[in-house]
Amino acid sequence: xxxxxxxxxxxRRITQREGAREAEAELCRRFAPRIRLYGLRHLGSEDHAADxxxxxxxxxxxxxRAGRIEELDHVDRFVLGTCRNVALRVRxxxxxxxxxxxxxxxxxxxxxxxxxxxxxxxxxxxxxLDARSxxxxxxxxxxxxxxxxxxxxxxxxxxxxxxxxxxxxxxxxRCLEGAGGAET
Amino acid sequence: MSCSRPVSWEDLVAYWAGDLAPADVxxxxxxxxxxxxxxxESARVCALASAIRGFVPxxxxxxxxxxxxxxxxxxxxxxxxxxxxxxVVFAPTVDLLVHRLGGMDLSNATRVKVTVSVESTGAVLFExxxxxxxxxxxxxxACQRHFATLPPDTVFEVRAFEASGAERAAVYTIPHDFRx
Numbered sequence: 001x002x003x004x005x006x007x008x009x010x011x012r013r014i015t016q017r018e019g020a021r022e023a024e025a026e027l028c029r030r031f032a033p034r035i036r037l038y039g040l041r042h043l044g045s046e047d048h049a050a051d052x053x054x055x056x057x058x059x060x061x062x063x064x065r066a067g068r069i070e071e072l073d074h075v076d077r078f079v080l081g082t083c084r085n086v087a088l089r090v091r092x093x094x095x096x097x098x099x100x101x102x103x104x105x106x107x108x109x110x111x112x113x114x115x116x117x118x119x120x121x122x123x124x125x126x127x128x129l130d131a132r133s134x135x136x137x138x139x140x141x142x143x144x145x146x147x148x149x150x151x152x153x154x155x156x157x158x159x160x161x162x163x164x165x166x167x168x169x170x171x172x173x174r175c176l177e178g179a180g181g182a183e184t
Numbered sequence: 185m186s187c188s189r190p191v192s193w194e195d196l197v198a199y200w201a202g203d204l205a206p207a208d209v210x211x212x213x214x215x216x217x218x219x220x221x222x223x224x225e226s227a228r229v230c231a232l233a234s235a236i237r238g239f240v241p242x243x244x245x246x247x248x249x250x251x252x253x254x255x256x257x258x259x260x261x262x263x264x265x266x267x268x269x270x271x272v273v274f275a276p277t278v279d280l281l282v283h284r285l286g287g288m289d290l291s292n293a294t295r296v297k298v299t300v301s302v303e304s305t306g307a308v309l310f311e312x313x314x315x316x317x318x319x320x321x322x323x324x325x326a327c328q329r330h331f332a333t334l335p336p337d338t339v340f341e342v343r344a345f346e347a348s349g350a351e352r353a354a355v356y357t358i359p360h361d362f363r364x
Contacts, residue, residue: 034216034223040230041200076218083217117235119330123242123310131314134241140201141236147203166197169232176232 002026008072014064027064028057031079038083048090056082117176125175132156133168140165187221196226200233240280243298244326245316249282252326266354274327274362285342286322288354293344298323303337303357317344332362 002022013023035056039049059082069078132154139145147158198204199212216223253259257279265287274281296317300310317323323342343353
C-alpha cells in the first residue's frame with residue numbers, strides 16, 4: 001500500500017523511475033492539502049491558495065524527477081521552502097506563477113474538500129456562546145483584530161482574550177459536531 | 185497518522201487568529217508541513233475560522249450592516265411596529281432581509297434580549313441575551329437565506345432592561361416566504 005510508504009521512499013521511486021507515476025500521485029495527495037493550508041494562512045484567499053498548490057507541486061515534482069531533493073527524508077522542508085518562495089512572489093506581485101497546461105497537473109484531484117460548516121448550525125452554535133466569547137471570535141476572525149485590541153473592547157486582559165478564544169472555538173467545534181453541522 | 189509532539193489546540197487557534205510571533209509561525213509552518221495529523225487538526229481550525237469570517241449574526245448593529253453592504257451584499261430592509269403581524273417575502277434577488285424592530289422606547293435600556301421562536305409550536309430558535317440595539321432605530325434582525333431551513337412562522341420578542349430594574353417587551357410576528 002503506497003499510503004504507508006515514507007516520504008523519502010516516494011522521492012527515491014520518483015527519482016529512480018520505479019513506479020514513479022504512483023509515487024508522484026501519492027506525494028501530491030500528501031502535500032497538496034498542507035500547501036493549501038499554508039496558502040490560506042499566509043496568502044488569505046482560496047484563489048491564491050489554489051495557485052500556490054499548483055505552482056509548488058509542479059516545482060517539487062520537477063525537482064524530484066531531476067534528483068534535486070538533497071534530504072530524501074525531509075522533502076517536507078523542500079516543499080515548505082518552495083511554499084515560502086512562491087508565496088513571497090505572490091505577495092510582492094513580482095511575478096505570476098508559470099501557467100501550466102491543465103492536463104499537466106490536475107491539482108483538484110489531490111486536494112480533498114475542506115470541512116464545510118453548515119451555516120444554520122453555525123448560527124445555532126454561535127448563539128449558544130456567551131456574548132463575550134462570541135465577540136472575541138467575531139473580532140478575532142472577522143475583524144482580524146489583535147488580542148490587545150480585543151482586550152480593550154471586551155474590558156479584559158490580552159491573556160484572557162486568548163483563553164476565551166480557544167475555549168470558545170473548542171465549544172463551537174463540539175456544538176457543531178453534536179449538531180452534525182460539519183460536512184466533509 | 186499520529187504525532188509524538190502534537191501542536192496544541194491553543195497554538196493552532198492562535199496561529200489562525202494571526203496571534204503568534206513570526207518565529208513561532210515559522211516553527212509551526214515547519215511542523216505542519218511535515219506532520220499529517222497536526223495538519224489535519226489545523227485544517228479543522230481553519231474551517232471554523234473561515235466559517236466565522238463569513239458568519240452574519242442574526243441580530244446586527246447598523247455599523248455591521250453598513251460593512252456588509254460595502255462588501256456587496258444585497259440588502260433589503262423593512263420596518264415593524266410592536267404587536268404587528270406582517271408576512272415577508274425573501275426574494276431571490278436579496279442576500280439579507282433586514283427587519284427593523286422599532287417602536288419601543290429604548291432610551292434608558294442598558295441591555296436588550298432578543299428571542300426568536302416558532303409561532304405554531306413556541307419552540308425557541310435563537311436567543312441573544314445581549315443583542316446590539318439602537319435607542320432610536322431599535323433592533324435589526326438580519327434574516328439570511330439559509331434560514332429557509334427553519335420553520336417560517338417566526339416570532340421575535342425584544343425585551344429591554346433598564347438600570348432601574350424596569351423591563352419592557354414587544355413582540356413582532358413575521359411569517360417568512362423564502363422564494364427560490
